[in-house]
Amino acid sequence: MNQKKTISTLIVLGSGGHTTEMFRLLSGTDLNVYKPRYYTIASTDTMSAKKMKEFEQNTLDDMNVSFINRSRHVGQSYFSSIFTTLWAFFTVIPLVYRIRPKLILINGPGTCIPIVIASLLLSLFFLIDRPKIVFVESICRVQSLSLSGKILQYLPVHILVQWPQLTEIYPKTQYIGRLV
Structure with a gap:
């Protein structure tokens, strides 16, 4: 019997537009490949939790949801x-x-930065296999990367952008066209 190989996937949801774009992106994938799916959501983000339940309601897959602390609240100073x-x-x-994605x-949501750094450090110390990390910059980022994108460009992360001019400014990025 020929079974598809599955990929344990950790998906970081962010508030508002980030969540909408993530589910548009996921809707264009074969969800049978990307499972189990683990979602992380900021503990104060009830909207993303609701959207995730709506998105996953028709799948028979086990969904795993973890609520985590926010890295930065809207309007919070960079220093704090x-x-x-x-x-x-x-x-x-x-x-x-525990997940070992x-x-x-x-x-793009700020909550992704601690997750990326934790995964890289755990793999550096051979506690987990190093995951492939894919960052898809928001469609609204036409002239510059988001703060998360600017930080992640210095780490071993695949940074995908939806506007070709961003690859001229940020050479580590890869233009993939409009996804969402």
């Missing part, structure tokens, strides 16, 4: 966000270790 990001980082280490799919 250093401390909330560090706190979020330490709280996601056990989560990433093969793929981490992110699209």
Whole structure:
């Protein structure tokens, strides 16, 4: 019997438009390949949790949801966000270790930064296999990367952009056309 290989996937959801774009992206994939799917959502983000349940309602797959601390709240100063990001980082280490994702799919919310760093550090110390990390920049980012994208360009992350001019400014990015 020929069974498809599945890929354990960690999906980071963010508030508002990030969540909408992520589900548009996921709707164009073969969900039978990307499973089990683990979702992380900021503990204060009730809208994303609702959208995730709606998206997954017709699948028979087990969904795994974890609520995590936000790295940065809307309007929070960059200085104070250093401390909330560090706190979020330490709280996601056990989560990433337990899940051991093969793929981490992110699209911009600040909560993705601690998850990416935790996964890279855990793999550096051979505690997990290094996952493939794919960052899809938002369609609304036409002239520059988001703060998350600017940070992630210095890490071993595949950064996909939806506007060709971004590859001229940020050579580590890859233009993939409009996805969402």
